Amino acid sequence: MITKELIKDVTISILRRAETxxxxxxxxxxxxxxxxxxxxxxxxxxxxxxxxxxxxxELQRPLCQDTGLPLFFVTLGSCNVELSDIESGIREGVEEATDLIPLRSNVVDPILRRGEGANIGDRMPYINYLIDSDVDGLEILVFPKGGGSENMSAFTMLMPKPEAEALKAIKNFVLETVLNAGGKPCPPTIIGVGVGGSADMAMKLAKVAVIRPAGVRNTEERIAQAEEEILEAVNNTGIGPMGLGGNTTALDVHIETASTHITSLPVAINFQCWAARQAVAKIHEDGRVEYV
Ligand code: SF4
Structure with missing residues (x-):
């Protein structure tokens, strides 16, 4: 049985794993x-x-002093669990993990710049829900996101163009964004590019793109090829690790796409720093937990 307590314990475990x-x-x-x-x-x-x-x-200490913003993707499969238990289990897990691991208190009110001190706040932790009927139970992915890399996110609405020109315009926007960002996103980064959908959807796609494992290409051949080409161009900028020069500015470039409006070509970029932290757990309907 999946309970709030179980979700809280799993949240603490995956946060610890992701952070260390x-x-x-x-x-x-x-x-x-x-x-x-x-x-x-x-x-x-x-x-x-x-x-x-x-x-x-080795020491089970956080990889970076910036222990990130608590972002989650929860995939709901065939299971009987209250959404309120998921929300409060994750929230309480983050609160307790902040003390136990420990984590820096990063979450603050956007205007007052003050927080509760436990990485919780208004709509935070941020939980994205996905549905997948093939999953037995539910999957929780935690993705503590560093501020330096998140701050370099970018979005534009390009003019719709024929395929070759569209891919060129997307590539140019990525390169322009990478050059503007320089060493600020703590390179080498994984660059997530969201193309299509609506403005908010493109941003979400960019985030989903950075979660994809490094070295895994988009399943569509022409998009996979664009990923390779942009990666090469980014590494030719010479920005290098931490912006101090070199051939390694990005570890990978991932593009995710969605159908869009005939008059639109939204493009969003999200950077993941070298501390590309994430951890996943599957909680089966009978309460068994698998750490992936
Ligand atoms: S962006 Fe990443 S590597 Fe840079 S300070 Fe934040 S968590 Fe650390």
Whole structure:
């Protein structure tokens, strides 16, 4: 049975895991970048990141002083659980985890700049709901999002164009945004690009894009090719790790698309910093928990 208490305990566990242990795909991408990098300063930066990752895991300490904004994706499958139990289980889990792990109190009122001190607040933690009838129970993905990378998010409404021109315009917008951002999103980043839908949907798609594991391409061939081309162009900017120069500005570029209005071409960009934290748990209908 899935209870509020179980959801709270799982929230604490996945937050701890996300904050202290980078996903394997990101660790491998950082290690590959270190091997490939030719710029000496960039190599030192990447080496320091890899050592940071190793120590955080060994000592079970957060990877970065910025422990992020508590963002969640909850996939609801076939299960009998009250939405209010999910909301309050996650909220209480975040509150307790802030004290236990511990986490920095990042959540504040946007105008008063004051918070409750436990990473909870108005509509925070932010929970996105997805429905998937193939899932037994529910899945909770936590995604603590660093402020430096989130602050460099960008959005534009491009003029609709024929395919080749549209892809070129999207690429130019990404490059312009990356150049403006420089070292601020703590590169090497994973760059999420949301194309299509409505304005808010494009932003959501960009966020979904950064969650995709590094090295996994869009299933549509022409979009996958655009991801490769943009990644190469971003790494040719020379911004490098932490903006100090080098060949590794991004670990990957992911594009997610949705159908849009005939007069629109919305494009949103979301950066994920090198501390690309996330963790997932599946809670089965009978109460069993699997950490993925
Ligand atoms: S953007 Fe990421 S790496 Fe940079 S300070 Fe924030 S959490 Fe840390």
């Amino acid at each position: 242990t980078l996903p394997k795909d990101v660790k491998q991408a950082l290690a590959r970048a270190y091997e490939r990098e030719e710029n000496e300063i960039a190599k030192v930066q990447l080496e320091a990141m890899l050592e940071n990752v190793r120590l955080a895991e």
